Amino acid sequence: MRNDKDILGRPELRKNPYTVPDGYFNSVKESIRITDRNYHSRRRHGTGLYIPAIAASLALLLLAGIGVLSKQEAKIEYDSIDLLVFSDISEESYYDLQAMSEPEELSEEEIIEYLIYTGTTLESIETNE
Amino acid sequence: MTDREIIDLYRNGQQEQAFNHIVEAYTERLYWHVRRFLCSHDDTNDLLQDIFIKVWAALPSFRGEAQLYTWLYRIATNEVLNFLRRQKVRAMMSLDSVSNILSKKIDEDPYFNGDEIQRVLHKAMNKLPEKQRIVFSLRYFDEMKYEDISEITGTSTGALKASYHHAYNKIKKDIEECF
Incomplete structure (x- = not known):
């Protein structure tokens, strides 16, 4: 393959024609070490410390969510449109739902109004007792 | 430090020290190997960082059946070939050839002496x-x-x-x- 005229046999052709900026190899070695250290610590922490932290965060979120929902449930007051919409997907009728949403305690005025409307006298109440 | 000593260090739990020795011993050699394929200093610099990330990630699976240095060259060569294949796709889109693109890089390279x-x-x-x-x-x-x-x-x-x-x-x- 090689003879005296073989141009590729010249030793100077095997020399490296490329160069690098001054101080490149020192800086690139440091950069590689830093990059890989970060990569290493991301991987280690990713599998070691992050999982319990994420689990704890999810548990906190879950507890907070349950708390908020139960508070909202206690305060919930349906308006009539909500009830109409909800009645479509519920086994209860609109009226049942409306009745469920009304406050259980009646005021004194409402009781008197009811008694007048039904014609109930004080005597008849006393007689029943 | 020999390749064998580096691997022993790694297996004795001193992974970061072992890796640092690999970086110290092989950065320059792998750089020139890659540079001869990519021709550009910037491309070589980028790929070199990726190669060492791969080396670090693959070190736990190094079983010592091959020599450390041929194993490192193998990773570097595979990365080079992947890079050149991506270049080939880009070259097809720009109706040029990879060899033309690389030749232009040699002509434009301020670090070609x-x-x-x-x-x-x-x-x-x-x-x-x-x-x-x-x-x-x-x-x-x-x-x-x-x-x-x-x-x-x-x-x-x-x-x-x-x-x-x-x-x-x-x-x-x-x-x-x-x-």
Whole structure:
């Protein structure tokens, strides 16, 4: 393959024609070490410390969510449109739902109004007792 | 520190120290290996960082069946080939060839200090098929043994010798046509 005229046999052709900026190899070695250290610590922490932290965060979120929902449930007051919409997907009728949403305690005025409307006298109440 | 001592260090739980020794011993060698394929300092610099991330990630699976240095060259060579394949797709989209793109990089490279014959030699290398290029680069410039190149490429030494012979003659012809 090689003879005296073989141009590729010249030793100077095997020399490296490329160069690098001054101080490149020192800086690139440091950069590689830093990059890989970060990569290493991301991987280690990713599998070691992050999982319990994420689990704890999810548990906190879950507890907070349950708390908020139960508070909202206690305060919930349906308006009539909500009830109409909800009645479509519920086994209860609109009226049942409306009745469920009304406050259980009646005021004194409402009781008197009811008694007048039904014609109930004080005597008849006393007689029943 | 020898390759064996580096691996022993790694297996004794001193992974970061072992990796630092690899970086110290192989950064320059792998840089020149990659640079001969990519021609550009910036591309080589980027790929070198990726190569060492791969090395770090793959170190736990290094079983010591191959030599550490051929294993490192294998990772670097695979990364180079992947990079060149991506370049090939880009070149197809721009209706150019990878060898033209790489030749332009040699012409525009402010860090190319070779003479005209070296310029033609390195441009001629870019025209070679992948395997011929790898074997030519490792044998001609690094004077690597065929057995070691065989470990890197996974090709028999006989096939490598034939590839080197073809590559050598093609490059010689290209240079002779110019001078």
